Every structure is written in structure tokens, then in C-alpha cells.
Amino acid sequence: MKEFSVKDLKKEYISFFVSKGHKEIKSASLIPENDSSVLFTTAGMQPLVPYLLGEIHPAGKRIVDSQKCIRTVDIDDVGDNSHLTFFEMLGNWSLGDYFKNESIEYSFEFLTKHLMIPTSKLAVTVFEGDEDAPRDEEVAKKWEELGIKKENIFYLPKKHNWWWAGEEGPCGPDTEIFYIFDKEKCSDNCSPACDCGKYMEIWNNVFMEYNKEKGGIKPLKQKNVDTGMGLERIVTVSQNKDSVYDTDVFYNTMKKINELSKVDIKESKRIIADHLRASTMIMNDGVKPSNVDQGYIVRRLLRRSLRHMRKLDIDFDKALEIEGAVILDLKNQLGDFDEKEVLSVLKEEVEKFRKTLAKGLKRINEEIEKGVKTLEGEVVFRLYDTFGFPPELTEEIAKENNLKVDMEGFKTLFKKHQEKSRQGAENKFKGGLKSTGEMETKYHTATHLLNAALKEVLGPHIHQKGSNITEERLRFDFSHPEKVSRENLDKVEALVNQKIEENLPVTFKVMSKEDAINSGAEAMFIDRYGDEVKVYFIGDFSKEICGGPHVNSTGELGHFKIKKEESSSSGVRRIKAVLEEK
Numbered sequence: 114m115k116e117f118s119v120k121d122l123k124k125e126y127i128s129f130f131v132s133k134g135h136k137e138i139k140s141a142s143l144i145p146e147n148d149s150s151v152l153f154t155t156a157g158m159q160p161l162v163p164y165l166l167g168e169i170h171p172a173g174k175r176i177v178d179s180q181k182c183i184r185t186v187d188i189d190d191v192g193d194n195s196h197l198t199f200f201e202m203l204g205n206w207s208l209g210d211y212f213k214n215e216s217i218e219y220s221f222e223f224l225t226k227h228l229m230i231p232t233s234k235l236a237v238t239v240f241e242g243d244e245d246a247p248r249d250e251e252v253a254k255k256w257e258e259l260g261i262k263k264e265n266i267f268y269l270p271k272k273h274n275w276w277w278a279g280e281e282g283p284c285g286p287d288t289e290i291f292y293i294f295d296k297e298k299c300s301d302n303c304s305p306a307c308d309c310g311k312y313m314e315i316w317n318n319v320f321m322e323y324n325k326e327k328g329g330i331k332p333l334k335q336k337n338v339d340t341g342m343g344l345e346r347i348v349t350v351s352q353n354k355d356s357v358y359d360t361d362v363f364y365n366t367m368k369k370i371n372e373l374s375k376v377d378i379k380e381s382k383r384i385i386a387d388h389l390r391a392s393t394m395i396m397n398d399g400v401k402p403s404n405v406d407q408g409y410i411v412r413r414l415l416r417r418s419l420r421h422m423r424k425l426d427i428d429f430d431k432a433l434e435i436e437g438a439v440i441l442d443l444k445n446q447l448g449d450f451d452e453k454e455v456l457s458v459l460k461e462e463v464e465k466f467r468k469t470l471a472k473g474l475k476r477i478n479e480e481i482e483k484g485v486k487t488l489e490g491e492v493v494f495r496l497y498d499t500f501g502f503p504p505e506l507t508e509e510i511a512k513e514n515n516l517k518v519d520m521e522g523f524k525t526l527f528k529k530h531q532e533k534s535r536q537g538a539e540n541k542f543k544g545g546l547k548s549t550g551e552m553e554t555k556y557h558t559a560t561h562l563l564n565a566a567l568k569e570v571l572g573p574h575i576h577q578k579g580s581n582i583t584e585e586r587l588r589f590d591f592s593h594p595e596k597v598s599r600e601n602l603d604k605v606e607a608l609v610n611q612k613i614e615e616n617l618p619v620t621f622k623v624m625s626k627e628d629a630i631n632s633g634a635e636a637m638f639i640d641r642y643g644d645e646v647k648v649y650f651i652g653d654f655s656k657e658i659c660g661g662p663h664v665n666s667t668g669e670l671g672h673f674k675i676k677k678e679e680s681s682s683s684g685v686r687r688i689k690a691v692l693e694e695k
């Protein structure tokens with residue numbers, strides 16, 4: 114095996130595919146452009162969907178890139194050897210050019226002739242076939258021809274060997290390549306589908322010849338190849354390490370964290386490293402910590418890494434020192450970026466969390482002074498509910514003070530609370546016009562239209578900061594740095610009225626919170642929602658998490674008129690608007 118640094122491995126990959134007639138393209142932003150259905154770019158294929166569907170790509174039919182990606186679904190796995198929130202995905206693409214055979218030959222040549230991985234260390238999985246597509250014997254045969262032993266070729270079902278872009282879009286069977294570690298199989302049935310650590314997925318070659326549509330799976334206009342190889346994972350293999358945290362990807366970061374930690378908890382060290390790195394990359398693409406959308410993810414990542422710093426007994430003041438090391442490693446991997454901005458945002462966020470923490474500690478101390486031996490579930494719940502204090506943190510603090518915590522009690526209250534808010538939302542909805550009043554219901558819907566119209570006219574930075582509805586008017590606070598001009602207010606008003614004229618249907622769907630957020634639904638109080646949320650759709654124009662109730666179609670609203678625009682607080686503007694009879 115040949116050892117490559119992260120930077121050189123990326124170079125080697127790109128130049129290999131350039132030598133095979135591919136054109137290099139630059140990574141797209143982590144924040145999807147022209148696609149508000151997802152929060153982040155999660156795979157190299159995402160920015161390329163139109164070209165997989167048949168549009169001509171300006172760089173041609175063979176493309177190679179290294180795409181920045183964020184995956185938040187794996188957050189609970191972070192801390193193990195290989196899952197990362199931010200990673201780069203190396204990809205080679207055939208847009209209606211070569212297909213299965215060449216794609217497999219290229220992958221094999223790169224792995225065995227450039228990275229010099231012995232063939233015996235590679236295992237592959239192949240689609241086993243079902244009603245949508247046949248068993249992929251062609252692919253298995255190719256692997257065998259190249260020298261992969263039969264016992265290292267595994268047929269697996271769709272769950273493992275089919276790649277979907279989303280609910281709709283290009284998809285197809287894939288063949289995944291795994292590195293085999295020198296450790297015992299966990300059982301006789303152990304296979305790459307198992308996550309015991311024997312096999313690590315390094316490359317996925319997807320044969321995108323289908324499109325998932327509402328009516329089912331249909332053949333695409335062209336046969337494409339989409340491959341994805343996690344840069345940081347293949348670096349781990351090339352540097353012969355067990356974990357990505359032991360490679361040069363995290364060299365300065367881990368060194369710094371190890372230096373500052375007074376307690377040795379491997380998982381916490383890794384979580385700090387991963388979360389700071391991921392939030393730095395998101396902030397580098399222009400996102401600030403907040404309570405909505407991508408900003409919410411940044412806040413969650415930062416707060417989680419601060420919580421783990423506390424576990425390691427690292428003072429919060431040292432967060433910037435660790436961040437300095439993170440930036441050094443990122444510069445090594447990716448080149449330059451503006452660290453000043455990121456550092457100052459981080460500093461502010463640390464201060465905010467420090468305040469939250471202080472408030473929570475005060476509350477816990479009150480309990481200690483009362484002489485209690487166990488923190489009641491009720492207290493843990495209040496801390497969570499009022500200060501956004503993670504229960505794990507309360508548990509940690511209690512432990513430090515030799516207090517027990519009634520976590521069962523907390524869980525019961527938490528469930529009850531979720532149940533209540535769900536029921537509340539449902540009752541409100543069921544009760545509909547009765548419990549909320551006809552005018553208020555109309556203003557609720559008008560507020561969604563206003564939110565979406567502001568976004569369209571002023572830009573994607575617009576987010577709801579507050580809302581208040583009476584029978585007479587709506588009041589809406591939103592993030593925007595300056596006064597909104599009369600001209601733009603007119604445009605917003607006209608757009609809302611246009612959507613009313615279009616008489617768009619107002620519908621809702623119940624989704625898991627994670628799915629709703631990932632689908633890009635507007636959301637204001639993410640912490641406060643239960644696991645399942647209702648997402649309201651107004652035609653294609655607006656998508657928001659909300660309990661309801663709403664009118665059935667926008668035509669019921671009448672005429673929308675903005676009465677006033679003023680400042681609410683720093684960086685937040687306020688609009689008051691009314692609905693008039695037409």
C-alpha cells in the first residue's frame with residue numbers, strides 16, 4: 114500500500130481521472146443553490162441532478178470532482194472510527210458515456226495500481242435483484258475477472274445496493290467497494306452489511322439508469338455512472354490507520370485537543386474535532402448560528418462540541434485555540450478561507466452558551482442549597498424547556514455535585530409534553546375555525562405567504578423571528594439588516610396577492626422532524642417541536658413546519674395589505690399587515 118497525505122490523495126485521484134478523459138469541476142457550495150428541498154449538499158450527485166437527467170453539462174460527459182458534503186443523519190455515529198459530519202466526496206461521472214465495465218475497471222485500477230491496495234484486501238457488494246431491476250451478475254462477473262475472490266463478493270438487497278437521490282429523481286443499483294480490516298469476523302454471517310468494523314465502505318459506484326417518479330421507477334434517457342469515495346476514509350486506508358482521527362486530516366486538531374484535555378474520553382475528543390470542523394465549513398459557506406435551518410445545525414454542532422469540552426474539563430476560553438488547529442487542518446486539506454469571520458462568530462456563540470450554562474447552573478445550585486439528593490425530573494424538564502439545557506448536561510453537572518437525577522421522571526414529562534403539543538396541534542386543527550377563529554386562521558395562512566414572499570423578494574436570509582396574530586392583523590418579525598424599501602414592500606404585497614389570486618391549495622403532511630428539516634421546510638422553534646411535525650404546503654410557494662390551523666385554499670383570504678414596516682430589534686424588522694375584503 115502506498116501512503117498519501119489527504120492533499121496528495123485528492124490530487125492523485127483527480128489526475129488519474131483526468132488521464133482517463135475526465136474534466137475537473139469545482140466543488141459546489143455546501144448550501145444547495147437553486148434547491149431549497151434540502152439543507153445541505155449531502156452527496157456529489159446532488160448538484161449534478163439536471164445533468165444525470167439529460168441536460169448537457171458544459172464540461173462534457175466525463176467529469177471528476179471532490180465535492181464538499183455535510184451529513185447530519187450520521188450525527189449519532191460520530192465518535193466511531195469513520196463517520197464524519199463534514200467530508201469530501203471524490204467522484205467520477207459518466208453522463209451518458211461509459212457504464213458498468215469501465216467504471217469498475219477504473220476504480221480497480223486506481224485502488225490497486227495507484228494506492229497499491231492488495232486485491233485480497235477488497236470486498237464488494239452487488240445488487241441481488243428484485244422487481245425493479247435484475248440481479249447484477251454482469252457486475253459480479255467483472256469483479257471476478259479482475260481478481261476479487263468469490264467469497265469477497267456479496268449480493269445484497271435494495272436496502273444496501275441501490276442509491277436514491279431522494280423521494281424522486283435519478284437512481285439505480287450500485288456496487289460498493291469495502292476495505293477488509295485484519296480482524297476476526299464477528300460471526301459466520303458477517304458481511305459488508307455488518308458494522309462490526311471488519312469491513313469499511315470506501316467507494317460506491319452507482320449505475321444510474323432509472324428515475325424514480327410518482328408512478329414508479331422508469332428508465333432514464335441516458336445511462337450514467339455516479340461514483341462517490343469518501344476522501345477521509347480512503348486516506349485512513351492509505352495511511353494504514355484504524356481511524357480517520359489518527360490521520361493527517363485531524364493532525365493539528367487532535368494534537369491540540371489531547372494537549373488541553375484533562376480527562377481522557379476518546380468519543381468526546383472525536384465529537385469536538387468533528388463538530389468544530391463541520392460547523393467551520395458550514396460557516397465558511399456563509400451561514401451563522403441561529404435557530405432555523407442550516408444555522409440551527411451549526412448551533413447544535415457548536416453547542417454539542419462545547420458540552421464535550423466541558424466533559425474533558427477544557428475551559429470554554431480554549432475553544433478558539435482548538436478552532437485555530439481545526440482551521441490549520443482544513444487549510445491543509447482545502448486551501449485558504451476567511452478565518453477571521455468564523456473565529457468571531459464562534460466567540461459570540463461561546464459567550465451565548467456560557468450564559469445559558471450560567472442560568473442553568475444557578476437553577477441547579479438552588480436545588481443543592483435546598484439540600485436535595487436527587488434532581489427531580491420536573492427540574493430537569495424545566496431546565497430543558499426554559500433554557501434549552503440538554504438533559505445530558507444536567508446529568509453531568511448533577512454527577513459532579515454528587516446528585517442523582519430522576520431521568521425516568523424527565524423522560525415521562527418529556528413524553529407527556531410532546532404528546533400534549535401534538536394533541537394541541539391536532540385539536541387545534543380538528544377544532545379548526547372554531548377554536549382559533551376564522552380571521553386568525555386566515556392570518557396564519559397569510560403569515561406563511563408573507564414569509565415566503567419576503568424570501569423571494571429580499572433573499573434567502575429571511576427567517577421568521579416572531580409572529581403575533583389577532584383578529585385584526587398579523588405582525589411578523591424577520592431577520593433583515595436594513596429598512597425594507599417601499600418598492601420592495603410593494604413587490605412583497607403584490608406577490609402575496611398574486612398567490613391569493615392563484616387560489617393555491619393549502620395542505621399538510623406529517624413527517625419526522627429530521628425529514629422535515631432536511632427537506633428544507635421553514636421552521637422557527639425547532640427545539641420545541643415533537644419528533645413528528647406537520648409541514649404545511651401552500652402550492653409550491655411555501656413549505657413550513659406549523660401546527661395549523663389554516664384555510665383550505667388561499668382564495669379565501671381576501672386582499673392583503675402591508676400597513677407598516679419598522680425595526681423590531683437589531684437585525685430584525687417587523688411588518689404589520691391586514692386582510693381586507695375584496
Ligand code: SER
Pocket residue numbers: 155156157158204276317318319339340341342
Ligand atoms: N451518490 C452515491 C453516494 O453518495 C455515490 O456518489 O454514495
